[in-house]
Amino acid sequence: MRFWLMKSEPSDCSIDKLAELPDQTVAWYGVRNYQARNFMRDQMNIGDGVLFYHSNCKQPGIAGIAKVCSTAYPDATQYTRESKYFDPKATPEQPRWFNVDVKLVKKIDLIPIDDLRKYPELVRMRTLQRGNRLSITPVDPDEWKFITTRLANA
DNA sequence: GCCAACGTTGGC
């Protein structure tokens, strides 16, 4: 079992919107970065833990706990000409982009990025490193444990 | 909305 941090822009899909979706599950479509794709395609398994992170918004931070609930499959939006995620080089025979499904476990009181930076236990977190832009990053088991047991108040 | 950081593209 692995752990991940996955960024979502609240204007696109917030934790509250996720909570209202059927089965509280969302397809993590639209990832167009190879490293992030490879994490989903090659390393994620059903049941993996997910820190649901709000990015590019007024209060960035961890907004909830979720889990991976499918293995990776081709991202449908890559074939949709009208989509901003359309990729002319992708074909159903040779898909380029993949996504998993993510299911809400619980919403928590938002842990702002400022708070995350306060703890020595978290200084090495990938997502807190300077210049990091990856929308999906692995989370160490120790970091996961610290965040979910010490910081997360539902 | 600024801008530093970083990934991707494409000419050579």
Add this chain to the structure above:
DNA sequence: GCCAACGTTGGC
């Protein structure tokens, strides 16, 4: 296969 130009990300 180098690298300059360009586009995107995301905290601030």
